[in-house]
Amino acid sequence: MSTIGDKYKIGIFQKDKLKKVVTLNVSNDLGEKALNSSEESYAEDLMAYQIQNGHLNVIADAESVQLSWDKLPDKDGVYEVYRDDQKIGETTNQEFIDYHVKSGEKYNYSIQVSLDPPEAKKIEIEKKIQESGSNLSEEEKSKIMSVEGSLSQL
Numbered sequence: 001m002s003t004i005g006d007k008y009k010i011g012i013f014q015k016d017k018l019k020k021v022v023t024l025n026v027s028n029d030l031g032e033k034a035l036n037s038s039e040e041s042y043a044e045d046l047m048a049y050q051i052q053n054g055h056l057n058v059i060a061d062a063e064s065v066q067l068s069w070d071k072l073p074d075k076d077g078v079y080e081v082y083r084d085d086q087k088i089g090e091t092t093n094q095e096f097i098d099y100h101v102k103s104g105e106k107y108n109y110s111i112q113v114s115l116d117p118p119e120a121k122k123i124e125i126e127k128k129i130q131e132s133g134s135n136l137s138e139e140e141k142s143k144i145m146s147v148e149g150s151l152s153q154l
Contacts, residue, residue, distance in 0.1 A: 011144060018140040043115040046073050047149040056111060056151040062103040067111070068095040069151055074113035082110045110152035117147055 011018050050072050059066040067081065071094060081089045081096045084107055089096060101107065116122070125145050129136060136144070 011140075018136070018143060043073075043117050043147045047113075047115055047147050051149040051151060054151050056109065056153040058109065058153050060101075063099065063101070065098045065101050065107065065109070066095070067098070067109055067153075069111050070094070072111070072113045072149065072151070073115055075115050075146070080112040082112060083107050085110075108152060110150045112148065112150045114146040114148045117145060121145075 050070070054070040054072060057068045069079075072079070077092055078090050079092070079094070079096075080087055081091065081098075083098060088098060088100070096111075098107075098109075117125075122145050126141070129141065129144070
């Protein structure tokens, strides 16, 4: 957390099951940019920088859509590929070809990655989960603790 703004993770639940975790950055009204130099914010800062400066390139023809992107940080080196919010594949390369397309249709593609925060941050999050009395599964805790990023293109 910085002295200028705060970062919050918000869990989105559907039928008592964690569906998605989003990170929300809240800054003050001064328009100043928060500077984070602590080890705890490194993963978030790295992800934000790479996403802001990354590009998702799309080449489409009647039979396929070819995606390529800049290198992104990821804990396991596997990029998850989504079309219209549905996972359609994984790759360790910086490219993916979707052959299951229809000519004339519009699709929204995204490449999703995640990083683990430093151990001290994980301990802090675990403590907050316990204090809240929440009954999250290990998978749900993992989603809350990870730093996620996504490049998208229509």
